[in-house]
Amino acid sequence: MRNGTAAxxxxxxxxxxxxSVVYLGAAWFVTNSYYxxxxxxxxxxxxxxxSWNILSGYGGQLSFGHASFFGIGGYTMTLALVYWNLxxxxxxxxxxxxxxxxxxxxxxxxFRLRGHYFALSMLAYPLAILYFLQYLGxxxxxxxxxxxxxxxxxxFSDPRFYTLVAVGLLAMAVLVCIxxxxxxxxxxxxxxxxxxxxxxxxxIDSKAWKMRALxxxxxxxxxxxxxxxxxxxxxxxDSVFGMLVSAQPxxxxxxxxxxxxxxxxxxxxxxxxxxxxxxxxxxxxLPGIQGVVxxxxxxxxxxxxxxxxxxxxxxxxxxxxxxxxxxxxSRPDRLVNASVTAGVALMKVDGLSKNFGxxxxxxxxxxxxAEGEILxxxxxxxxxxxxxxxxxxGVLPPSSGSATIGGVSLVGRKVHQICHMGVGRTxxxxxxxxxxxxxxxxxxxxxxAGGVSDQDAADAAIHALHRTGLxxxxxxxxxxxxxxxxxxxxxxxxxxxxxxxxxxxxxxxxLGREECEDILDVLKRLREEGMTICIIEHxxxxxxxxxxxxxxxxxxxxxxxxPPREVVENxxxxxxxxxxxxxxxxxx
Amino acid sequence: xxxxxxxxxxxxxxxxxxxxxxxxxxxxxxxxxxMVPLSGPWARSGLLEQMGARMAVDDINAAGGIKSLGGAKIxxxxxxxxxxxxxxxxxxxxxxxxxxxxxxxxxAWLSSFTLAITEVTERAELPWMTLSYSDAITGxxxxxxxxxxxxxxxxxxxxxxxxxxxxxxxxxKKPTKVAIxxxxxxxxxxxxxxxxxxxxxxxxxxxxxxxxxxxxxxDATSIVQKLRSGKPxxxxxxxxxxxxxxxxxxxxxxxxxSAKKMPLIGGGGHWCAPELTKLTxxxxxxxxxxxxxxxxxxxxxxxxxxxxxxxxxPWFGHDSIFAYAHVSILAAAIDMAKSADRHKVAAALxxxxxxxxxxxxxxxxxxxxxxxxxxxGAQLCVVQYHNGVPMPVFPESIxxxxxxWPKSS
Numbered sequence: 001m002r003n004g005t006a007a008x009x010x011x012x013x014x015x016x017x018x019x020s021v022v023y024l025g026a027a028w029f030v031t032n033s034y035y036x037x038x039x040x041x042x043x044x045x046x047x048x049x050x051s052w053n054i055l056s057g058y059g060g061q062l063s064f065g066h067a068s069f070f071g072i073g074g075y076t077m078t079l080a081l082v083y084w085n086l087x088x089x090x091x092x093x094x095x096x097x098x099x100x101x102x103x104x105x106x107x108x109x110x111f112r113l114r115g116h117y118f119a120l121s122m123l124a125y126p127l128a129i130l131y132f133l134q135y136l137g138x139x140x141x142x143x144x145x146x147x148x149x150x151x152x153x154x155x156f157s158d159p160r161f162y163t164l165v166a167v168g169l170l171a172m173a174v175l176v177c178i179x180x181x182x183x184x185x186x187x188x189x190x191x192x193x194x195x196x197x198x199x200x201x202x203x204i205d206s207k208a209w210k211m212r213a214l215x216x217x218x219x220x221x222x223x224x225x226x227x228x229x230x231x232x233x234x235x236x237x238d239s240v241f242g243m244l245v246s247a248q249p250x251x252x253x254x255x256x257x258x259x260x261x262x263x264x265x266x267x268x269x270x271x272x273x274x275x276x277x278x279x280x281x282x283x284x285x286l287p288g289i290q291g292v293v294x295x296x297x298x299x300x301x302x303x304x305x306x307x308x309x310x311x312x313x314x315x316x317x318x319x320x321x322x323x324x325x326x327x328x329x330s331r332p333d334r335l336v337n338a339s340v341t342a343g344v345a346l347m348k349v350d351g352l353s354k355n356f357g358x359x360x361x362x363x364x365x366x367x368x369x370a371e372g373e374i375l376x377x378x379x380x381x382x383x384x385x386x387x388x389x390x391x392x393x394g395v396l397p398p399s400s401g402s403a404t405i406g407g408v409s410l411v412g413r414k415v416h417q418i419c420h421m422g423v424g425r426t427x428x429x430x431x432x433x434x435x436x437x438x439x440x441x442x443x444x445x446x447x448x449a450g451g452v453s454d455q456d457a458a459d460a461a462i463h464a465l466h467r468t469g470l471x472x473x474x475x476x477x478x479x480x481x482x483x484x485x486x487x488x489x490x491x492x493x494x495x496x497x498x499x500x501x502x503x504x505x506x507x508x509x510x511l512g513r514e515e516c517e518d519i520l521d522v523l524k525r526l527r528e529e530g531m532t533i534c535i536i537e538h539x540x541x542x543x544x545x546x547x548x549x550x551x552x553x554x555x556x557x558x559x560x561x562x563p564p565r566e567v568v569e570n571x572x573x574x575x576x577x578x579x580x581x582x583x584x585x586x587x588x
Numbered sequence: 589x590x591x592x593x594x595x596x597x598x599x600x601x602x603x604x605x606x607x608x609x610x611x612x613x614x615x616x617x618x619x620x621x622x623m624v625p626l627s628g629p630w631a632r633s634g635l636l637e638q639m640g641a642r643m644a645v646d647d648i649n650a651a652g653g654i655k656s657l658g659g660a661k662i663x664x665x666x667x668x669x670x671x672x673x674x675x676x677x678x679x680x681x682x683x684x685x686x687x688x689x690x691x692x693x694x695x696a697w698l699s700s701f702t703l704a705i706t707e708v709t710e711r712a713e714l715p716w717m718t719l720s721y722s723d724a725i726t727g728x729x730x731x732x733x734x735x736x737x738x739x740x741x742x743x744x745x746x747x748x749x750x751x752x753x754x755x756x757x758x759x760x761k762k763p764t765k766v767a768i769x770x771x772x773x774x775x776x777x778x779x780x781x782x783x784x785x786x787x788x789x790x791x792x793x794x795x796x797x798x799x800x801x802x803x804x805x806x807d808a809t810s811i812v813q814k815l816r817s818g819k820p821x822x823x824x825x826x827x828x829x830x831x832x833x834x835x836x837x838x839x840x841x842x843x844x845x846s847a848k849k850m851p852l853i854g855g856g857g858h859w860c861a862p863e864l865t866k867l868t869x870x871x872x873x874x875x876x877x878x879x880x881x882x883x884x885x886x887x888x889x890x891x892x893x894x895x896x897x898x899x900x901x902p903w904f905g906h907d908s909i910f911a912y913a914h915v916s917i918l919a920a921a922i923d924m925a926k927s928a929d930r931h932k933v934a935a936a937l938x939x940x941x942x943x944x945x946x947x948x949x950x951x952x953x954x955x956x957x958x959x960x961x962x963x964x965g966a967q968l969c970v971v972q973y974h975n976g977v978p979m980p981v982f983p984e985s986i987x988x989x990x991x992x993w994p995k996s997s
Contacts (some may be wrong), residue, residue, distance in 0.1 A: 034685030134802060140673060140700050140774045142707050144728065157711070232677060233707040236700070239674040279675075280682050 002443065002454055005182035012178045012261060019265075020171050027163045034280070036159040037231070042272045043163070043170035044228050045248060049256070049264025050173040051220035052249035057259035058186055059213040060193025061111075065122035066221055066249050068106060068129060069099045071240035073222030074229035075133065078141045081153070088154040092226035099222025103215040111210055114196070123246065130241040141235045154230050162231050169227055170265070173220045177261055180216070184447040184457070189213055190259070191444045195431040200415035201393055202424075203448025203497050221249075255301055257310030259435075266309050271298070311435075346371045346501055346532050347392075352401035354384075354391055354556075361387045363556040364401070369501065374523065374533045376547030376564070378540070380577055384556040385536045386428070389503050393425050394418040405501060419448055424499030426490040428506045434479030438470060438489060441478045445493035457496075464496040467529070468522050484515040488522065495526075502526075504535040508542055520546050544568065552576070616653070616660040618928040620918050621667060621683055621693030621714075622911070623705060628671025629804050629829045632863045633697050633907050638666065639899045640908030641694075644915035654919060656926040662919060669696040673704040680705035684712040691928040692921070692937075694718060694914035697907070698828060699725060699740075699775035706733050715934040717917065719881060719910040721775040721856070726960045732934050734957050736910065736917075736950070737881030738966040740779040743855070746968045747879040748787050750982060751822060751853055754877075758993030763821030767797035769811055769836065770826025770855075776800075779826055779855060796820050805832040808839035815845060822851035830863045837872045847875035847973075851994050854878040857906030860971060860978040865902070870976030875994050878978060880906045882913070883969040885986030887948040903977060909949055916946040917955060951986045 027039045052066050076095035080086035086094070110121050133139065146153040156162055180186045188209040191199035196206050229235045239245070249264065252271055257263030275294045282293060305312035345368040354362040362384045369375050377385050390396040392403055394415040403410045410418055419425075424445070433441055442464055446457035465471040468488040473481065481489060487507055494502055504523075508516050516539065523533060523546055537543045543550070543564070550567040552559040554576040560567050567573055574582065622641050624634035645664045653659040667683050669676035676696050683690075692715035696702050699722035709716040710730045718725060718733065721740040726733055738746065748766075755763050766788060770776045780800070788795055796818035799811045805827065815823065827833050833854065840846055852875075858864075859878040884892045884904050891912070892904035901908075918933070921940060925932035942955040952967045970982035972991050981991035 032685045034682045037681050037685075131802075134772055137777065139772055139777070140703055140724075142703055142724075142728070145707075145710065145730075232674065233711075234673055234677050234704040236673050238672060276678075279678065 002183050002187070002440075002458075009178060009182050012181075013175075015262075016171060016174050016178070020167050024164060024167055027167075028160060030160075033159050036163060038273050038276045040159065040162040040166045040231055041228075041276070042268050043166040044224050044231065045252060045272050046265045046268035047166075047170045047173040048221055048224040048228075049249040049252040049268055050170070050177050051217045051224065053253050053259065053264050054177060054180055054189075054220070055210075055213045055217040056250075057253055057263070058180065058193065059189040059210055061210055061213070062115075062119040063122040063246075064119050064250065065125045065127075065246050066217075067126035067241045067243075067245035068122075069102060069218040069221035070225035070228070070245055071126060071129060071237070072099050072102050072218075073225030074235050074240040075138070075141075076222070077226035078143060078229050078235045079138075081143060082141060087152055088226065088230050089152070092154075092223055092230075095226040096219040096222045099218040099225075100215045102222075103218030104211070106218075107211050107214040111207055111214075126241040126246055127243075130237040133237045133241070139236055143230065143233050143235070166227060166231070169223055173223070174261065174265070176216060176220065180213075181261060184443075184454070185209070185212065187440060187444050187447060190433050190436065191448075193259075194433055195427075197395060197415070198427055198431045199444070199448075201395070201419060201427070202445045202493060203416050203419035204444070205414075205416045251298060254308060255298060257308030257312075260308070260310045260314075263308050263310045270309075344371050345369065347403065347405050347534075349392070349403045350401055352388070352391055352403055353399045354387055354396060355399045361556050362391060362398075365553070365556070365558050366401075367551045367558065367561060369532060369534055371532050372527065372530055373548040374527055374535060374546055376543045376550045377534060377536045377553060378538075378543060378550055379553035379559070383553040383576075385553055386505060387556075388553065389425065389505055389536065392418075393423050393503060416448070419497060419499075422498075422500035423503060424494035424497050424501070425503040426487075426494050426505055426507055428509060430483075430486045430490050432478035432481070432486055432489060435477060437475050437477055438481065439465065439474040441489055442492045442496050444496075446496035449497040460496045460498060461492075464492040467495055467526065468492040469518075484511055484518060487511065487519060491519075491522065495531075500532060502531060502533045504533060504537075506536055506538065508537055508539050516542050540568070616658060617663050618654060618657065618660050618922055619663045619665050619687060619690050620915065621665045621687060621690050621695075623667040623669050623676070623679060623683060623693065623695035624697050624911075625670065625676075625701065626666075626668040629831050630669075630671065630698050630701075630858075632830050632861050633858050634669070636861060636901070636905065636907035637695075637697060637911035639901065640895070640904075640911030641915050643895060643898060643908075644912040644919075648916070648919050654923050656923045657928065660928070662915070664915070665690070665693075667695075669698075669701045669705065673700045676701035677704040677708060680708035684708060684714065689928070690714055691930055691933050692716065692918045694911070694918070696720075698773060699778075700773050703774055706730060709733070713934070714930050715918070715921070715937055717914040717937075719857070719907070719914070721881060722778045724774060724778060726962050730961065732930075732961075734917075734937055734961045734963070736913065736955075736963045736966065738968050739962060740775050741782050742966070743879060743881070743968050744779050744782040745787055747824075747853070747855070747970075748783065748791050748793070750879075750968070750970060751851075751877070752791055754991050755822065755851070755993050762792065764792065764794060765796045765818070765820045766793045767799075767815055767818055767820035767823040768795065768826065769797070769799045769815070769823055770801075771803040771805070771828055771832065772800050773803060773828050775856070776826040776828060783824070797823075803828060803832055805835050808836050811836070812839050812843045812845060815840075815850070816843065820850075822853055825852055825854045825859075826856075827854075828856060828858065830858050830861050830867065833859055833864055834867045837876065838868055841869075841872045846872060847877075848994050852876045856880055857882075857910070860903075860905045861907065862902045862905070865973075865976050870973075873973045874976065875973060875992070877970060877972045877981075877991070879968055879970050881966070881969065882906055882909055882950055883971055883978075883980050883986055884909050884949070885951055885980065886988075887953075891949075905978065913946050913949040916949070917942075920946060951983050953985070 030036050056062050073095035076098045077088050077091035080091040113121055188204050191204050192206045199206050225240055252267030253264045256267030278293050347369040350366050352365045379385055391398045394413050442461040446460040468491050470488055547564055550564050551561045552573050560570045560573050624637045625631050626634045645662050649661045653661045665687055667679050694717035696705050699720040702718045702720035702725055706716055710732050715732050718735055719737050721737050723739040723741045726735045797814045854876055857880050895904040921933050921936040925936040947953050947955045951969055952965045954965050956964050958964050971978040971980050979989040980986040
């Protein structure tokens with residue numbers, strides 16, 4: 001459990017318990033077995049939606065093929081019951097284990113892909129399994145009936161018991177989701193969703209977290225599939241691996257609210273009864289029309305509430321107006337890094353080059369960054385500044401050359417590993433989690449440092465907020481911050497990982513003069529505290545005021561380096577920035 | 589969420605109250621259910637069943653209803669099984685929930701659907717009759733399911749020897765090569781199994797083409813290519829809907845493999861749905877031999893004439909006669925039980941042994957069910973398209989025309 005989430009955890013848990021009890025209480029009075037079936041299907045589909053939401057909502061890894069896991073759960077349970085006479089009470093957990101293993105098998109190759117490629121590849125798995133099962137002759141499996149001890153085989157003549165079991169399954173799924181949401185797991189997933197590269201740069205091992213999300217998600221989906229098969233009595237590949245099954249959690253969650261705990265539950269509570277009700281009413285006199293009505297309803301809701309019902313209602317009625325100060329937000333003692341020895345090289349870059357085909361983006365660049373200094377890397381657009389940063393923090397592998405921090409080579413390491421070695425980075429474009437409070441946005445960076453406890457991470461985040469002057473805004477949602485505050489938030493996020501070296505990529509871009517001043521003040525203070533900073537910047541006047549030393553890049557190569565005043569008077573530098581004509585005019 | 593629950597609860601209560609009120613108001617009415625595909629690729633067969641069933645209900649009610657219940661009228665409650673096993677099963681769940689006072693029912697034509705819905709009707713202890721072929725339907729130890737057709741297993745063992753005899757009589761030599769073309773639905777799968785397990789071996793046949801597809805079929809060209817290169821002596825066609833039948837015969841005709849050249853043996857009632865000759869040129873089906881579970885014989889001739897007059901369909905066939913028979917058998921069972929109680933009706937079905945009335949609708953002239961619920965002595969029928977009309981050629985009891993065997997090249 002993450003710090004500062006205890007209240008939210010308690011609140012969600014209370015809602016879960018109250019909702020479950022109320023739902024079951026109401027369901028108990030429904031005697032019509034068909035309506036009772038609908039009441040059973042709502043929590044099952046909701047649980048499936050929750051599972052999808054963990055991977056695709058929080059983690060942003062869009063899966064169009066979640067039926068793989070749903071079907072694996074259904075078929076494992078069914079085959080175990082038919083061939084081994086294994087009760088579904090054990091068959092469903094067995095299906096969940098198989099579903100978890102399938103997640104590893106599916107995830108290992110598929111996570112090599114990103115975005116649409118990932119989403120579409122996921123689509124292939126259930127379809128492949130579907131045909132495979134047909135080939136094996138499992139196109140229609142009916143669950144054998146047990147006349148003796150039916151309850152031992154999850155068979156009830158009173159359909160209300162199915163609803164009870166289904167609500168239990170959903171409660172477990174929601175509980176898992178609450179735990180994910182309120183732990184570093186959830187934050188890591190959000191960070192990966194927002195920007196995988198930035199998350200890696202903040203020290204998050206995105207592949208590992210994505211895999212964990214897929215396993216958890218696959219297991220829950222398998223559980224839902226297993227219970228679904230029990231309720232349906234008949235399993236066909238289409239009914240558990242079909243396209244519509246894969247679409248179901250996507251539709252339910254989009255409807256209810258992506259990346260929200262209650263989104264899939266809201267979606268299922270509305271859409272499942274709607275579609276079943278339409279089947280039973282208009283579908284009986286105009287077969288097929290129910291699909292049209294259902295589709296129209298979904299389109300209408302998506303148009304009216306594009307973020308889903310949950311977020312739309314929440315933004316409209318429950319937005320926190322006043323920023324909530326974080327507890328124990330006392331300003332920490334000024335943090336001065338005593339181990340800093342001025343003048344000793346922290347980072348050494350030697351002969352670093354990067355070729356993109358014939359283009360030499362970075363060419364034989366060598367420089368050093370001394371502990372406690374602010375090094376400005378300047379150069380005209382296209383000079384290779386950002387590429388240089390990408391080489392330094394592992395986004396790109398260098399073609400040749402070396403870079404070391406504290407004597408340890410950075411070459412060949414992954415982004416998050418380099419982050420763990422003490423290199424923090426910000427990006428040109430700010431990536432925030434608009435619906436999360438500022439403190440959580442910063443916490444992502446704190447967890448990124450690796451191996452920290454929840455308390456340490458919270459402390460680090462609060463420290464970072466104080467150092468950037470944002471402590472008063474800790475409870476404000478990032479979506480409500482100004483551009484300057486977002487820049488500082490990025491800085492705080494990088495600081496929360498307790499880096500030895502900060503790589504800042506155009507932190508001042510797009511800010512007004514006064515806003516620049518504020519950020520420069522923060523940077524100066526950081527230097528006083530002993531932080532080593534390497535900054536890329538276009539705004540020359542700002543750089544002149546803050547940098548101890550300049551390295552000028554042009555066409556990928558170092559043009560000049562040295563104290564700022566010396567560098568800006570260098571003829572070659574002026575030529576590179578302003579052109580030969582300007583130089584000629586000055587000389588005239 | 590809670591609001592919906594309450595609303596649903598109220599609706600459920602209202603539905604229940606409504607049906608009870610209806611029963612109280614009209615005690616002299618007995619409800620039986622029909623669940624057949626009325627939408628989707630199997631709808632045509634479902635509609636043919638619907639015609640037969642409605643006619644049977646009208647006939648029974650016109651003749652005075654259920655005698656032992658003081659002339660109680662029969663009311664047919666119709667349900668659409670849709671186009672998938674899940675939809676059928678869902679409809680069955682709705683049926684048992686909304687119609688708590690059913691005396692029995694029949695359906696759902698396709699074995700896959702029947703397998704699914706009987707999982708529901710058996711749990712509701714509702715007597716359920718079916719024309720579906722799959723052995724699995726009555727192989728699950730169910731007590732409330734009654735299968736009037738010979739099972740697919742029995743059909744497979746029966747059909748090949750009949751075809752072999754026909755061929756030998758016509759050509760003077762026994763066929764040696766056979767092809768299977770069909771879908772992967774439950775009844776087809778249980779039809780293939782005995783063929784491949786032992787029937788072909790016993791008959792000295794080699795399976796040269798084995799093409800199984802997932803219905804509905806999208807293109808038959810590759811199947812035709814394989815048939816042309818495999819050169820079987822005859823082809824067993826195990827498709828399950830009219831659309832697929834049409835696609836197959838048309839593709840065969842296009843490539844010069846019509847039943848006039850290559851003997852085609854269709855399986856199942858849909859091969860004799862009037863729709864087929866409307867959808868495709870009659871010459872495409874000329875000579876096609878069809879093995880099916882029932883066909884009207886001489887004893888049902890008068891009924892068939894009335895059916896054609898009433899429905900304007902070109903003939904009275906497999907699907908309609910089965911529906912007519914099932915309504916009649918259920919009515920007979922209710923009459924015997926002197927009650928519309930579903931348990932008593934089931935008991936009557938188990939104990940009945942009819943040789944008249946509904947029994948006239950089957951070639952073997954007998955209606956009684958064994959402990960599994962299979963009709964004892966159920967016999968395979970064979971019909972063949974002559975001049976665009978399916979004519980019964982086997983067994984003797986219904987045959988009106990001798991069979992002919994295409995002279996294959």
